[in-house]
Amino acid sequence: xxxxQRIRAAIDHQQPDKLPIDxxxxxxxxxxCSVVEQLRDHYKLEKRPVKVCEPYQMLGEVEADLLDAxxxxxxxxxxxxxxxxxxxxxxxxWTTPWGQEVLVSxxxxxxxxxxxxxxxxxxxxTSAPASGHMPKTSFFFDTIERIDPDFDEDELDLEDxxxxxxxxxxxxxxxxxxxxxxWRGSDxxxxxxxxxxxxxxxxxxxxxxxxxxxxxxxxSDWYMLSADEPDFLKKxxxxxxxxxxxxxxxxxxxxxxxxxxxxxxxxxxxxxxxxFCSVPSMRDIWLPRYKxxxxxxxxxxxxxxxxxxxxxxxxxVDTFIDCGFDILNPVQCSADGMDxxxxxxxxxxxxxxxxxxxxxxxxxPFGTPEQVRQxxxxxCEVFAPGGGFVFNAIHNVQxxxxxxxVIAMIDTVHEFNGDK
Amino acid sequence: MTDSLERLTTAIKTGKRKDxxxxxxxxxxxxxxxxxxxxxxxxxxxxxxxRFKANEIFVPEVLVAARAMQKxxxxxxPILVASGIQPKHTILIGTxxxxxxxxxKNLVMMMLKGANFKVIDLGVxxxxxxxxQAITEHKPNIVALSALLTTTMPAMENIVQHxxxxxxxxxxxxxxxxxTQDFAERIGADGFSPDxxxxxxxxxxxxx
Numbered sequence: 026x027x028x029x030q031r032i033r034a035a036i037d038h039q040q041p042d043k044l045p046i047d048x049x050x051x052x053x054x055x056x057x058c059s060v061v062e063q064l065r066d067h068y069k070l071e072k073r074p075v076k077v078c079e080p081y082q083m084l085g086e087v088e089a090d091l092l093d094a095x096x097x098x099x100x101x102x103x104x105x106x107x108x109x110x111x112x113x114x115x116x117x118x119w120t121t122p123w124g125q126e127v128l129v130s131x132x133x134x135x136x137x138x139x140x141x142x143x144x145x146x147x148x149x150x151t152s153a154p155a156s157g158h159m160p161k162t163s164f165f166f167d168t169i170e171r172i173d174p175d176f177d178e179d180e181l182d183l184e185d186x187x188x189x190x191x192x193x194x195x196x197x198x199x200x201x202x203x204x205x206x207x208w209r210g211s212d213x214x215x216x217x218x219x220x221x222x223x224x225x226x227x228x229x230x231x232x233x234x235x236x237x238x239x240x241x242x243x244x245s246d247w248y249m250l251s252a253d254e255p256d257f258l259k260k261x262x263x264x265x266x267x268x269x270x271x272x273x274x275x276x277x278x279x280x281x282x283x284x285x286x287x288x289x290x291x292x293x294x295x296x297x298x299x300x301f302c303s304v305p306s307m308r309d310i311w312l313p314r315y316k317x318x319x320x321x322x323x324x325x326x327x328x329x330x331x332x333x334x335x336x337x338x339x340x341x342v343d344t345f346i347d348c349g350f351d352i353l354n355p356v357q358c359s360a361d362g363m364d365x366x367x368x369x370x371x372x373x374x375x376x377x378x379x380x381x382x383x384x385x386x387x388x389x390p391f392g393t394p395e396q397v398r399q400x401x402x403x404x405c406e407v408f409a410p411g412g413g414f415v416f417n418a419i420h421n422v423q424x425x426x427x428x429x430x431v432i433a434m435i436d437t438v439h440e441f442n443g444d445k
Numbered sequence: 446m447t448d449s450l451e452r453l454t455t456a457i458k459t460g461k462r463k464d465x466x467x468x469x470x471x472x473x474x475x476x477x478x479x480x481x482x483x484x485x486x487x488x489x490x491x492x493x494x495x496r497f498k499a500n501e502i503f504v505p506e507v508l509v510a511a512r513a514m515q516k517x518x519x520x521x522x523p524i525l526v527a528s529g530i531q532p533k534h535t536i537l538i539g540t541x542x543x544x545x546x547x548x549x550k551n552l553v554m555m556m557l558k559g560a561n562f563k564v565i566d567l568g569v570x571x572x573x574x575x576x577x578q579a580i581t582e583h584k585p586n587i588v589a590l591s592a593l594l595t596t597t598m599p600a601m602e603n604i605v606q607h608x609x610x611x612x613x614x615x616x617x618x619x620x621x622x623x624x625t626q627d628f629a630e631r632i633g634a635d636g637f638s639p640d641x642x643x644x645x646x647x648x649x650x651x652x653x
Contacts, residue, residue: 142570158545160542160543160544160545160570161543162542162543162597162600163543163544163545163594163596163597164596165594165596167545167546244548245508245548245551248504248505248508248548249505249508249509249512250505251505252460252505252506252508252509253460253505253509296504296622296640297622297639298639298640299500299503299504299640300500300503301503301504301505302503302504302505303502303503385595386595386622386623387623387625390595391595423594423595423596424596425595425596426595
């Protein structure tokens with residue numbers, strides 16, 4: 026099987042020849058740029074600075090030579106603009122606060138305060154208020170909530186929270202034409218992030234890509250909407266879905282079935298031990314809108330739909346299936362109720378688990394290589410039979426993860442595949 | 446309990462901020478004791494905490510309840526201060542150095558306020574030295590530390606060690622997504638709680 030066939034078989038619940046592996050195909054299955062550099066060293070690849078493909082979580086691009094070395098099955102085509110609203114183009118060197126030389130977009134504009142904290146600007150516009158902040162001792166940016174001083178929670182205006190949703194620009198269309206030409210004929214599966222289909226992804230609510238966001242932009246304010254303004258959310262998501270459908274049609278006209286997997290949604294519905302809303306709320310507010318998006322995809326394309334949600338979401342898995350999602354990520358087995366065997370037994374023939382391979386909160390950063398190996402083998406034995414599993418860690422591989430543990434993880438999947 | 450106090454408790458439970466404000470104003474205007482108004486408010490938040498812990502309600506419902514509580518407190522707090530009614534216990538809280546995540550910390554803070562703790566919020570990205578200075582200034586009973594990132598768990602460990610070595614007469618409680626009971630014990634914290642409602646119970650135990 027080619028990697029593309031392997032991924033498609035796994036998603037369609039057929040036994041692939043080998044367990045497929047993804048690292049780096051999306052912004053929730055990626056690797057921190059500091060770890061990418063160490064992986065390149067480990068595999069003795071050309072010494073060159075890692076490209077920061079996602080500047081918010083500081084994810085490093087897993088380039089073709091590293092995909093080959095790690096024997097990975099998925100090639101991403103990243104969005105035309107980053108979360109900070111600028112295109113990744115005309116790479117320039119940048120020294121991170123932890124002293125790593127990386128490559129960033131020419132529009133990656135930062136300032137530093139006298140305490141060594143780094144600030145980044147929307148669309149590379151340093152005349153706008155900074156929209157991201159990386160503390161001196163951190164390895165990631167976090168969004169800065171810029172609350173409109175005129176915001177009134179009693180006078181919500183739908184248009185304020187629709188500013189970033191609109192028809193695909195000519196510039197973006199040209200980008201997709203160029204990118205699809207580049208990857209047509211690839212034997213790897215192709216994954217893309219859809220734009221505007223998340224319906225309330227909390228990382229995007231503060232709109233770190235806008236210079237002057239209006240409306241509900243505070244994280245707590247946003248979460249409160251589902252409790253006391255569900256009708257506002259429903260109207261907002263109806264409008265967002267409407268726009269997304271038009272843009273998906275454009276993307277399909279350009280890329281066609283080159284694309285195998287579309288990341289529809291990074292919206293988290295779970296915490297470590299509970300949900301962010303009740304099952305009835307999810308079914309009332311989100312399900313009909315996600316279903317509309319997923320139904321359009323299934324009726325018009327050969328794409329498979331990928332849903333990310335961290336946390337203890339076992340009570341929602343049936344709802345995700347009813348929404349039309351084909352794939353669930355990151356399968357946080359460490360969260361309450363997310364027992365691997367229970368997930369496989371109860372849902373494994375109806376949704377594909379893309380993730381769940383190893384705990385990135387405990388085992389991978391703090392365990393021994395042998396503990397990593399044991400956990401990875403156990404997860405593969407539970408999830409892999411019959412397809413319905415793509416190996417990935419539970420969310421991105423974080424900074425400060427010992428490289429020997431990352432290598433143990435990858436080697437163990439190859440061992441499981443009989444390839445060691 | 447009088448009608449206006451019952452309405453205050455109900456308004457907190459259901460997160461109706463305007464009702465909470467109106468019921469508070471009515472209760473105070475009617476000359477009810479500030480302590481009785483505070484008790485009604487605390488009863489509402491106590492119910493919210495129990496239902497949150499039982500997974501009957503979720504983060505959004507807790508947030509709207511806390512917002513309603515705050516609307517009530519805006520009216521009540523100056524009167525409590527003027528009457529000399531003060532919370533028995535003080536807690537310093539902050540997200541550890543290098544970490545900017547505060548949803549969990551803020552939930553804990555709201556629930557603690559709802560249980561009538563005095564809460565001093567040091568914000569996010571807080572260094573050990575800042576905690577030490579605040580301990581000297583505020584003389585808290587408890588210091589509560591939060592971390593979301595695996596990369597800031599070492600900072601939490603450093604802060605706990607720093608505070609334990611300082612000899613301050615405090616208890617330390619920790620929480621956050623990657624934090625576990627084992628980790629809390631290993632770094633020398635006095636307690637760990639997995640959610641905001643449990644944090645209140647833990648704080649009450651540590652102050653007993």
